[in-house]
Amino acid sequence: MNVGVLGGGQLGRMLALAGVPLGARFRFLEHRSPAPVDGLGEVVRAPYDDADALARFRDGLEVGTYEFENVPDASARALADAEIPVYPPPAALEFARDRKHEKDGFGALGIPTAPWRAVDDRASFDAAVEQLGLPAMLKTRRLGYDGKGQRLLRSPADLDAAWAALGDRPLVLEGFVEFSRELSIVGVRGRDGETAFYPLVENTHASGVLVRTDAPAPGCSPELQRTAERYAGAVMRYLDYVGVLALELFQVGDELWANEMAPRVHNSGHWTQNGAVTSQFENHMRAVMGLPLGSTEPVGHSVMLNLLGALPPAEAVLAEPMAHLHLYDKAPRPGRKIGHVNVCGPDREAVRDAARRIERTFPDGAGPA
Structure with a gap:
């Protein structure tokens, strides 16, 4: 299947790495050069709203998707107007990219917010x-x-x-919300309406940037998981959604309040590459290609550590048997996401201990303090 992706960053890269084994051939519309997707498919190098480039980009495509929500709505609609299915639907971009519309939508669906x-x-x-x-x-x-x-x-x-x-x-x-912790849930919905959800995860941020995800989130009751699934499922049904969606949440006592949603694969779901039966990236490609969804069950416990601005020595990270290194082929720059490490295993404390040892190999500013 010929798949077009609006955007060519690390999420597009990981979608391609998951989609090629499923028989997908990729074309990207991306203005940056170099880009993380280089070498993984054809790249139409132009701004996202360039009409001539969009015409070249869509020629021969069978389905379109996007890797982040800041691509222009009009670009996604141009594909749909050319009778190329776009998943998630362009309406999801409009819902998520404007915080007022997003919060109005949450309110209409009965999802509490600050x-x-x-x-x-x-x-x-x-x-x-x-x-x-x-x-x-x-x-x-x-x-x-x-x-x-x-x-x-x-x-x-x-x-x-x-x-x-x-x-x-x-x-x-x-x-301001007096919350006990930040959680998120990643779900996926197929073309036929089938849905599946990964477990709630706990996220740690520094200066507004995700630095660590613990999966599954410790101490989450089945009721809390059901609540998160109900909220994410309501958004997906409302938007007639296809693909992966992430919902960021605050835990306030025994309640969950929505912070924001992402109509795409999400940083807090990167752990699924090594810590779940089917990764979020493969499930997104399965959904948009009309294939059955894969299992979202976790395989033991995981810690995902973002690499920000600088890379640790690869040999130091990979000396940990439970560690998996994922690099984005992006030039180092202060605060820039240039990779992540997944630490996965059957014992939560052993995974956390390994993650702490890996953190000690990070250069200053390259990850959690």
Whole structure:
């Protein structure tokens, strides 16, 4: 099957590595050169909204997908208008890429979130602060990810600087949530409506960037898992979704509150490459190609460690028998995601001990402190 992917970053790379064994042939639309997908399929090197490039890109495709949610809606719709099935559907991009639309959608589906207000100008910003109180988080409605496009407001002294940094675009203000931990659930839905869910995982962030995922999340009750599946499933049914979807969650007491969703394979699901029967990347390709879904059962316990900005010595990581190194073929740059390590095994404490030893091999700034 000829598969077109909008975007050519590390997620596109890992989709191709999972899809080629299933018989997929890949074409990517990607403006960067070099790109992580180079060598894994044809690359149409152009901006995502270049009409001529889109026409070349879609020629001969049988299905389209995308590797991140900041590709233009119009590009995905151009494929659909050319009668090329696009999964997840373009409506999922529209739902997820604007935080106001996303939160309105969560509310309509009965999925709880932190209190929030839309912010369109300085007057509505000040009114939202008055209503929600401080601390609070000011976020751009569009294009923010990995801690970008947001400012934490701790006191009134922070307001002017935050507005100067972000106030030239539509925003949302979110009330501060006293949560016990950050969780996420990754699910997949096939063309026939079949759904499957991986276990809840616990995520650790630094400066808004994911640095570690523990899977399955320790101490999660079956009821908490069912709640997460119910929320993610409601979103997928509402959007007539096909493919992998991730839902980021705050645990507040015995409740789960939605933070945001990602209509794609997700960093908190990277552990599935070595720690589940079927990886999120293979299941996404199975779904968009119309194949039966694979098992989402975990194989023991896993810790995923992101590599940020610099790489540890490969021999030091791989000296751990339970470690699996995944590199993205990206040039090192401070704070940039350039790879990850999956540590997987049958015993949780042994996996955590190995992860701690691996962390000690990281250069400064390359992973969790």
